[in-house]
Amino acid sequence: MIKNRKGDVIVTNEKQNELLKKLYGTSDGRRLLKVLTLPIVSKAVGDFMDSSFSKPLIRKFIKDNHIDTSQYIMKRFRSYNEFFTRKIKPDRRPVDTEPTHLISPCDSKLSVYEIEDSSIFRIKGSRYRVCDLVKNDFLARRFVGGYCMIFRLEVDDYHRYCYIDGGNKTGNTFIKGELHTVNPIALRRYNIYKRNSREYTILHTDNFGDVVQVEVGAMMVGRIRNHHNEYHFRRGEEKGMFEFGGSTIVLLFEKGRVLPDRDLIRNTNENYETIVKYGEKIGIAATA
Numbered sequence: 001m002i003k004n005r006k007g008d009v010i011v012t013n014e015k016q017n018e019l020l021k022k023l024y025g026t027s028d029g030r031r032l033l034k035v036l037t038l039p040i041v042s043k044a045v046g047d048f049m050d051s052s053f054s055k056p057l058i059r060k061f062i063k064d065n066h067i068d069t070s071q072y073i074m075k076r077f078r079s080y081n082e083f084f085t086r087k088i089k090p091d092r093r094p095v096d097t098e099p100t101h102l103i104s105p106c107d108s109k110l111s112v113y114e115i116e117d118s119s120i121f122r123i124k125g126s127r128y129r130v131c132d133l134v135k136n137d138f139l140a141r142r143f144v145g146g147y148c149m150i151f152r153l154e155v156d157d158y159h160r161y162c163y164i165d166g167g168n169k170t171g172n173t174f175i176k177g178e179l180h181t182v183n184p185i186a187l188r189r190y191n192i193y194k195r196n197s198r199e200y201t202i203l204h205t206d207n208f209g210d211v212v213q214v215e216v217g218a219m220m221v222g223r224i225r226n227h228h229n230e231y232h233f234r235r236g237e238e239k240g241m242f243e244f245g246g247s248t249i250v251l252l253f254e255k256g257r258v259l260p261d262r263d264l265i266r267n268t269n270e271n272y273e274t275i276v277k278y279g280e281k282i283g284i285a286a287t288a
Contacts, residue, residue, distance in 0.1 A: 001272050001273070002109050002272060002273045002274070002275060003267050003272045003273070003274055003275070004274070005263065005274065007263070009272075012154060012156075045244075046223060046244070049079060049080045049081045049244045050079050050081050051079055052078060052079060054079050054080035054081070055077065055078070055079060055080065057080045058077060058080055058083045061080075061155075065155065065156040066156070067156060071088055071089060072086045072088050072089065073086060073087045074086070080244070081243050084159060084243060084244050085159055085160065085225075085242075085243060087160065088158050088160070088278075093107075093158070093277060093278040093279050094279060095162070095235065095236030095278075095279035096279060096280065096281045097235065097236070098281075099165075099207050099235075099285075100207055100284050100287075101281045101283075101284055101285075102165075102208060102258050102260075102281065102282055102283035102284060102285070103162075103164050103165075103235070103236070103279050103280060103281060103282065104151065104164075104276040104277060104278060104280045104282050105161045105162050105163070105164050105213070105239065105251070106151055106153060106157070106158070106159075106160070106161040106162070106249055106278050107153065107157040107276070107277050108151035108152055108153045108157060108248075108249065108275075108276060109151070109152045109153075109154070109273035109274065109275055109276075110149060110150065110151050110152075110264060110274045110276045111149070111150045111152075111268045111273050111274075112147060112148075112149050112260045112264045112265050112268050113147065113148045113149075113150075114145075114146075114148075115130060115143050115144055115147065115252070116144065116145070119144075119148075130143060130148065130252060133198065133200070133214050134173075134175075134200055134212065134214065135175055139202075139212065142210070142254060143212065143252045143253065143254055143255075144255070145254075145255030146253040146254045146256075146257060146258075147251075147252075147253045147258060148250065148251070148252055148253075149250065149251040149252075149253070149260070149282075150248060150249075150250050151248065151249040151250070151251070151276070153242065153247050153249070158278060159247070160241040161238070161239050161240060161241070161242075161249060161278070162235075162236050162237060162238050162239055162278060162279065163203070163233040163234065163235060163236065163237050163239050164203070164205065164208070164211065164213075164251070165203070165205040165206050165207050165235050166205070166206045166207075166234050166235050167203055167204045167205040167206050168203075168204045168233070169201050169202065169228065169230065169231050169233060170201050170202045170204075170230060171201065171229045171230050172200070172201050172226050173199065173200050173201065174197070174198075174199045175197065175198050175199070175200075176197055177196045177198065177217075196216050196217050197216075197217040197224070198214055198215060198216045198217060198224075199214070199215050199224050199226060200212055200213060200214040200215070201213055201226075203233075207285045208253060208257050208258055208285055209257040210254060211251055211252065211253055211254075212251070213250070213251055213252075214250040214251075215248075215249055216247060216248040216249070216250065217242075217247060223242070223243040223244070224240065224242060224247075225240050225241045225242070225243060226240035227239060227240050236279055257285070257286055258283050258284070258285060259283055259284050259285075260282060260283040261281070261283050264276075264282060
């Protein structure tokens, strides 16, 4: 279930949820998933979405998902993927520039959890540990006592994401995996954060210490496009984008570095995700 920052309960993507119930909730659906998640199928779908043959899908997607095109820089798109990664007008996503304010890296549905020793996080029925995400026990132990923030993007969200602060980053580490949807319905059957392909980096930030950012791919395609390897970045600067499909970003914070906004923690404790937007304040530096 989802709430906005005002506390209103929101219902989204009912048609998509029904389809996923059939895929993940029936034996025939799960047999079909074994085919859909094969690398050769993923590549074929990706190639189609990059081609001009996919253009007829754009108009239907806009209609079915009630996309407000006035928010975006619209043009004659050469493919569905070019439309899917369309840029938003800068004035529609102002970035909070207060140095001690933690900002959201993307438009998404956010959950916030404390990281305890040997924590197993439950996200709509799925269980995973930090070390499962990054496949690095030593790195995972650094974040015990801190916070784990999960930003779940749906297909109608803006699929570009930004840096949460100024600083420097390490190179990107890619972890190959089977691609499954990040929709919560799927989590009842699959631990997708262990099965999906993902990519992470360590952000050495100016105001929030060392932060691990993990991008998680989605069912089929699930392509992650990060712009930089080792790099000096600025707050609000675009870090990358997801192509075709819902995806997820996970941020890991060290102990004593951030204080998430109280409504985000309260909503998570009540089993609600919270709608947040790219560049919006979601917390403060703990030393502020």
